[in-house]
Amino acid sequence: MNIVLFLAPFSIGLGAMGLFAFFWTMRSGQYEDPKGDAARILYDHLEDKPPQD
Amino acid sequence: MSQSLTLHRDLEAFVRRDEAGKGRLELLVSGARCAGCINKIEKAVREIPGVDAARLNLTTGKLAVQLEGKEADPERVVETVEALGYRACLFDPGEAAAAQDREGRELAVALGVAGFGAGNVMMFTVPAWAGLFGQELNGSTLTLMYWMAAIVATPCALFAGRPFFRSAWASLKRGKANMDVPISIGVILTLIVSFSETILRGQHAYFDAAVTLLFLLLIGRYLDHRLRANARSAARDLLALQTPVAMRLVDGVEQGIPVAEVKIGDCLVVAPGDRVPVDGLVESGQSELDNAMITGETALAPVGAGARLHAGALNLSGRLVMTATARSEDSTVAAIARLMEAGAQTRSAYVRLADKAAALYVPVVHTAAALTFIGGWALGLGPREALLRAAAVLIVTCPCALGLAVPAVQIAASSRLFRKGVLVKSGEALERLAEVDHVVFDKTGVLTEGRPRLIDAPAHVVAMAAPLARASRHPLAKALAAEAGLGPVAADCVETAGQGVEGLIDGRRARLGRAGFVGVTGGDARETELWFGFENDIKIRFVFEDQPRADAADTIARLCRMGLSVEILSGDLAGPVGDIAREVGIAEWRAGLTPFDKAAIVDEVKAQGRKVLMVGDGLNDAAALSKAHASMAPGAAVDAAQNAADLVFTGEGLGAVVEAIDTAREARRRALENFGFSALYNLVATPAAMFGLINPFIAALAMSGSSMVVLLNAARPRIAWRRR
Numbered sequence: 198m199n200i201v202l203f204l205a206p207f208s209i210g211l212g213a214m215g216l217f218a219f220f221w222t223m224r225s226g227q228y229e230d231p232k233g234d235a236a237r238i239l240y241d242h243l244e245d246k247p248p249q250d
Numbered sequence: 251m252s253q254s255l256t257l258h259r260d261l262e263a264f265v266r267r268d269e270a271g272k273g274r275l276e277l278l279v280s281g282a283r284c285a286g287c288i289n290k291i292e293k294a295v296r297e298i299p300g301v302d303a304a305r306l307n308l309t310t311g312k313l314a315v316q317l318e319g320k321e322a323d324p325e326r327v328v329e330t331v332e333a334l335g336y337r338a339c340l341f342d343p344g345e346a347a348a349a350q351d352r353e354g355r356e357l358a359v360a361l362g363v364a365g366f367g368a369g370n371v372m373m374f375t376v377p378a379w380a381g382l383f384g385q386e387l388n389g390s391t392l393t394l395m396y397w398m399a400a401i402v403a404t405p406c407a408l409f410a411g412r413p414f415f416r417s418a419w420a421s422l423k424r425g426k427a428n429m430d431v432p433i434s435i436g437v438i439l440t441l442i443v444s445f446s447e448t449i450l451r452g453q454h455a456y457f458d459a460a461v462t463l464l465f466l467l468l469i470g471r472y473l474d475h476r477l478r479a480n481a482r483s484a485a486r487d488l489l490a491l492q493t494p495v496a497m498r499l500v501d502g503v504e505q506g507i508p509v510a511e512v513k514i515g516d517c518l519v520v521a522p523g524d525r526v527p528v529d530g531l532v533e534s535g536q537s538e539l540d541n542a543m544i545t546g547e548t549a550l551a552p553v554g555a556g557a558r559l560h561a562g563a564l565n566l567s568g569r570l571v572m573t574a575t576a577r578s579e580d581s582t583v584a585a586i587a588r589l590m591e592a593g594a595q596t597r598s599a600y601v602r603l604a605d606k607a608a609a610l611y612v613p614v615v616h617t618a619a620a621l622t623f624i625g626g627w628a629l630g631l632g633p634r635e636a637l638l639r640a641a642a643v644l645i646v647t648c649p650c651a652l653g654l655a656v657p658a659v660q661i662a663a664s665s666r667l668f669r670k671g672v673l674v675k676s677g678e679a680l681e682r683l684a685e686v687d688h689v690v691f692d693k694t695g696v697l698t699e700g701r702p703r704l705i706d707a708p709a710h711v712v713a714m715a716a717p718l719a720r721a722s723r724h725p726l727a728k729a730l731a732a733e734a735g736l737g738p739v740a741a742d743c744v745e746t747a748g749q750g751v752e753g754l755i756d757g758r759r760a761r762l763g764r765a766g767f768v769g770v771t772g773g774d775a776r777e778t779e780l781w782f783g784f785e786n787d788i789k790i791r792f793v794f795e796d797q798p799r800a801d802a803a804d805t806i807a808r809l810c811r812m813g814l815s816v817e818i819l820s821g822d823l824a825g826p827v828g829d830i831a832r833e834v835g836i837a838e839w840r841a842g843l844t845p846f847d848k849a850a851i852v853d854e855v856k857a858q859g860r861k862v863l864m865v866g867d868g869l870n871d872a873a874a875l876s877k878a879h880a881s882m883a884p885g886a887a888v889d890a891a892q893n894a895a896d897l898v899f900t901g902e903g904l905g906a907v908v909e910a911i912d913t914a915r916e917a918r919r920r921a922l923e924n925f926g927f928s929a930l931y932n933l934v935a936t937p938a939a940m941f942g943l944i945n946p947f948i949a950a951l952a953m954s955g956s957s958m959v960v961l962l963n964a965a966r967p968r969i970a971w972r973r974r
Contacts, residue, residue, distance in 0.1 A: 205398055209370055216366040223358060233308035236285035243288060244305065 264324055264340040264508070265317065272302070273317035275324055280311055281336040294330050298322060313338070325506075354479055357472045360410045364465035367406025368458070374399040375458040379947040396448040396455045403457035404441060410464045411437050413471065429608040429653065432615055433467060436644040443641040446634070454638060459645045459949050466957045467653045474657035477664055477677055496527040499571065512574050520570045522724070525562055529576040532557045537568035540725070562869050567724050567749075602678050603918075604656045607925055611652060615932075619643045622940045635942070642939040645949050647932050651956040655924035658964035663917035671901040672910050679896030683880040683911060684918035685861045689809055690852065690874070692866035693820035693827055696884060697802050697834055697904070700867070702726055702794035704733045711790055714755075715782040718743070718762040722751040726780045726794055727762060750781075759785040796826075802834040805904040812911065814863075819848050821870050849873040865907060867891050882907060924960045931956045 222228070237243045265273040282291060288306050295304035295315060300322025306313045315327055324340060331338040374395040411434065418430035437460050444455040496512050497504045497519040504519055509527045512518065517533065520526055526539075538550040541563050550566065553559070559572055619640045626636030660677035667674055674680055691697050702725060704712070716734030719727040721743035740753035740760070750763010761768045761783060768781035770789050783789035799805075809816055818839035820827045827841035840851070848866075852874045855862050864871065864878035867887035875881040875894035883895035892898055899906035935952055938944055944952075 201394075205373070208373060209402060212366055212370045216362055219362045220359065223355070223362075230307040230309045233288060233306065236288055236308055239285040240289050243285075243292070 271319055273319075273322070275315040275317060275327060275340070277313040277315065277328065277331065277338050277340055278311055279306065279313050279331055279336050279338045282306060282308060282311065287336070290334055291331055291336065294334060295327055298326055298330055301327070354472075354475055357413060357468065357475055360413055361465070361468040361472055363406050364410035364461055364468050367403055367410065367461040368465040371399050371403045371406075371458045371461055374402070375946065375950075378455075379950075392453070393448060393451050396444070396457065399455070399457040400445065400448060403461045407437055407441060407460045407464055410461070410468060414464070414467070427608075427612045429604065429612070432612055432644070433463070433648070433653075435616075436648055437464060439641050440645055443638055447638065450634070452634075452638075454642075454946055456641065456645055456946050456949060459648075459946065459953060462950060462953060463645070463648045466954065470654040470657045473654075473661045474677065477657065477661045477674075497521070512577060514574055514577060516574045518572050518574055520559075520565045520572060522565055522567055522569060525564055526559045526572070528561050528574045530559050530572040530574045532559060533571040533573055535568050535570040537570050538566040540564040540566055560869075602656075603681055603921055603925075604652070607652055607655075615644070615647050615936075618647070618936055618940070626940075639940060639942050642942075642944045642949065643936055646935040646939045646944055646952055648953055651924070651928040651931065651960045654957055654960050654964070655928060656921050658961050659917050659920045659924065662920075662964050663913045667897075667910060667913055670906065670909055671899060672906050673898045673900070674910075675896050675898075679880060680914045680917055681921075682861075683863065683896065683914035686863040686880050686911065687814055688855060688860045689814050689816045689863045689865065689907070690855075690878070691816065691818050691836070692864075692868060692871045693818055693822055693830055694796060695867040695886065696865050697818065697830055698796040698798050699902075700796065700886065702729050703797045704729055705793055705795045705797075707733070707792055712792075713737070715760075715762055715790065715792070717755045718751055718753050718760055718782070721745070721753055722762065724751075724763075726792075727751065729794060730762075730780065730792060755784075761785075798830055798834050799902065799904045801903045801905050805908055806834050806836055808905075808908045809911075812908070814911075819843055819851055819874070821845075821848075821868075843870075845870040845873050849877050852877045863907075863911070866895075882910065920964060920966070924963055927959060927963070928956065 227234075234245070237245045265275050267273050279291065282288065288308060291306050291313065292304045295301055295313070300318050300320075302316035302318045304313060304315045313331065317324075328338050328340065378392055378395045378399070414430045414433045414437070417428065418434040421428040421431060440456045440460040440463075444457050444460070447453075447455045496507055496509045496516075498507050498512070499505075499517040499519050512528050518527060518530065522537065532553055532555050534555055536552075536554050538552050539559070541551055541560070553570070559570075561576075622643050623636045623640035626639050627633055631639070656677065660680055663680055664674040664677070694700055712730065712734045716731055717738050717740040719730040719734065720737070720739045722728070722731075722745055724745075740755045743751055743753035745751045746763070746767070750761055750767040752759070752761045754760070762780060765771070765779070765781050768783050768789055770781055770783075770791075779794065780792045781789050782792065806816055816836050816838070818827060818831055818836050820839070820841050821843050822841060824841040827839055831837075831839040843851070848871065852862055852864060856877070856879070861879040864875050864881045865883070866872075866875050866881070867884050868891060871883075872891050872894045875883065875891055880897075881895045882897045882899060883891045885892075885898055885900035887895070887898070897910055899910070931952075935944075
């Protein structure tokens with residue numbers, strides 16, 4: 198039963214990592230231009246990082 | 251002439267500078283679709299000297315350009331993009347900055363937190379549910395699970411619930427209860443009861459319900475927000491594409507300034523083909539004006555020095571220098587603006603479907619919960635059990651289905667309309683549109699194409715005049731050239747403003763223009779006509795007419811089949827209005843109306859208890875548009891009309907009107923079905939909760955189940971529509 202005390206915080210930690218990853222993607226503008234991002238991978242020289250403001 | 255003008259345009263007003271002097275410029279580019287477009291545009295713009303970086307957002311169509319210093323010319327950027335074959339216009343930096351979507355971001359964060367909470371709390375509540383069915387998990391292990399659920403759920407629920415708590419508090423302060431009040435009370439009461447149960451080592455705690463409820467509701471809230479935000483930005487882009495830059499004349503140099511910055515007394519230049527930016531007086535120059543947008547009249551008005559100009563009129567043939575007598579926001583005749591405001595007020599009295607449902611729902615649910623608590627206690631349940639049952643009532647009747655019922659349907663409907671080129675400004679507009687039973691059309695620019703087209707001319711005659719027509723910028727000549735197609739251009743062309751164009755065709759001198767210019771006396775001034783003739787030869791007359799849109803007659807027939815009555819209200823003369831009415835098959839029409847007449851007639855029809863849909867494009871329609879129950883404007887309409895309209899349709903066809911009404915009615919049916927389902931569900935769930943038949947497992951199942959049914963029903967029309 199003691200394993201629960203380790204596994205429960207661990208899995209919540211994993212979930213929290215996912216949540217913070219979501220915040221990061223949002224703050225770094227990765228949802229600003231979905232169509233453009235799909236197109237930019239087709240050219241090597243196009244800037245493929247989200248715009249920095 | 252326009253080439254030499256653009257060289258002097260100074261568009262510094264559109265550049266936002268930081269302290270270091272670096273500038274940022276935003277352009278709205280239309281026509282870019284693929285990776286190749288991004289590549290071409292960004293590469294070409296970066297090669298302009300003084301440009302630091304350029305980035306095109308393919309989703310929104312905005313091109314952001316970083317300028318290194320003063321030397322880069324914004325006009326050059328626009329020209330570069332246009333030379334590649336895309337339409338580009340400058341975006342006011344103020345507008346772009348205001349577009350920061352803070353509310354959407356807050357909702358997305360709340361949605362993320364609620365989703366995290368709802369997912370992770372399951373880890374502990376699913377084992378707890380097992381305990382409810384006599385499995386081995388109970389006693390202190392169950393309590394441990396609930397404590398862990400509490401640690402995850404409580405902060406998530408309090409954080410994700412903030413948009414609801416804030417709105418509920420604001421509504422309570424105004425002495426009203428909106429849908430957010432029962433949601434907030436439900437969430438908070440659920441948390442309190444769950445804590446007390448966990449402390450008292452009870453069997454029923456609803457931590458998962460509190461977070462899941464918020465998660466489902468936030469989905470609906472976010473959809474609703476996206477619908478409004480998308481429509482708003484699309485409407486703004488549409489206006490930006492046609493918002494003209496006013497050309498101010500300072501010391502002989504023309505400067506481009508946003509129309510909003512025009513001051514009274516400014517000296518402005520209006521080139522042929524441009525719209526008059528604000529009301530004013532002509533200083534110098536001769537031209538003809540097309541007032542169709544303002545009065546609905548199709549006959550052209552000649553103007554000269556001293557003549558009064560109204561904002562929105564199209565300058566046809568000559569360059570005009572004018573003095574502004576009003577600022578942009580005062581330029582729409584003040585009385586029209588007042589009427590529009592009054593119209594908007596009557597419209598704000600409209601109660602949305604969801605609010606009607608909330609008005610019924612809130613008191614019923616709260617009474618049921620209160621009765622459960624009081625009744626349960628009085629009948630000997632004890633305060634703890636009675637409170638638990640009251641909380642269960644609030645949880646199972648949670649309005650997640652209600653909160654999703656309308657937004658999900660409306661987003662499905664408006665995204666379908668968006669694909670067809672119809673822009674819906676709000677979900678409420680769809681609800682009002684679904685109720686209309688009488689459609690009022692403006693004539694010029696709505697039933698008709700709003701631009702002249704050559705009628706009854708033999709092809710060889712057209713071909714004869716075409717070389718001269720191709721050299722001219724006059725709209726009638728352009729229509730003639732369009733009829734003739736591509737071909738040679740006359741040599742040595744000289745255009746006389748307000749008169750016509752003269753040049754050499756195969757070595758013979760020819761003229762195209764007004765009757766007097768070509769050498770004919772006694773032409774019929776009322777008609778839209780153009781004369782053509784070689785020197786000392788017979789003269790030929792071309793007559794132009796504003797043709798009805800290709801699908802106008804078909805659209806009217808379809809509207810009639812849908813059981814709607816149709817009417818034309820026009821500011822034009824009785825003759826042309828009657829012709830068009832006959833041609834498209836409308837029996838009821840009125841001509842020669844002022845903007846006030848139109849608004850009054852709309853009011854009159856409304857007073858008979860009918861719901862009017864107004865379709866108009868001009869300044870003369872703006873008041874009627876805002877007074878009508880619902881309104882639509884074509885994408886080429888003046889700003890005022892587009893602002894007043896609920897829906898804006900782009901594209902050539904009038905069929906969008908039928909499409910929009912049809913979709914709105916379908917959406918209303920679906921929304922009502924969803925409400926019906928929610929009511930049925932509550933009818934079953936509430937008594938069950940009152941009698942203590944609900945446990946946390948059943949509550950969670952019922953809650954997500956009802957939301958899923960509502961969402962699926964909203965998605966259903968989409969599937970059916972696609973097939974059609």
